Amino acid sequence: MQRAQMTVRRLISSLFLVVAAVLLVVLSWRYAAKNYYLVSLIVLVGAIGSSFFFFERKKPTAQELVLLAVLCAVTVAGRTVFAAVPFFKPVTALIILTGIAFGGQVGFLCGAMSLFVSNFFFGQGPWTPWQMFAYGVAGLLAGILFGAGRIPRKRIPLTIFGAVCVMFPVGLLLDTSSLFLMTMEVTPASAAAIYLSGLPLNGIHAAATAFFLFLIGPLMLEKLERVKLKYGLGEGMCGDGNAD
DSSP, X not given: OHHHHHHHHHHHHHXXXXXXXXXXXXXXXXXXXXXXXXXXXXXXXXXXXXXXXXHHHHOOOHHHHHHHHHHHHHHHHHHHHTTTSTTOOSHHHHHHHHHHHHOHHHHHHHHHHHHHHHXXXXXXXXXXXXXXXXXXXXXHHHHHHHHTTSSOOOHHHHHHHHHHHIIIIIHHHHHHHHHHHHOSSOOHXXXXXXXXXXXXXXXXXXHHHHHHHHHHHHHHHHHHHHHHHHHTOOSSTTSOSSOO
């Protein structure tokens, strides 16, 4: 019975994310150039709404809420400290590690909120909702794949996953945002130009993510596991870790 209830909650959570993704694409294409704060809010509400269903049952403790805030703050700080180095930042690596340690829902929340907050320093714009969703997906996938034991939490698998995750889900979503935001008429030629021009930047981003995961990945996961043990946090604060 408990496993069935968890499956239902996960389906509802996934539905929230799908709805947020559809709204992101439609509203960004039509309205984001003038209302990017509104679109950002919609995506953020979608992410929070997907986790609310889990939090409502689990009744999160103050420690869990504070830890989520700290993880977001560390990610924002990581982006700010490396501001002088374009695309070579530990942001995606930190979001991936958060998703692995505490589950996909927390990883998504960390990615979405960290990019929204950090863009108050780097500049808000119609790209904000796309960044929120792209980096949130990185945390979500990390929690799903590593949390279910499909990928071992070792240095080399972490490094490979980080590079692949940046090149495809994250990089592809960010390049798609450029495509929609730079032209009102999408053609094969314009799409090819955007995606090809984004490859070098995605390559730098992937290399940075792989580098930081290789350098600090296992150590940070060990520290996060100690925090979970010390404060009695479950596997996945939103209930999606290895619950089944």
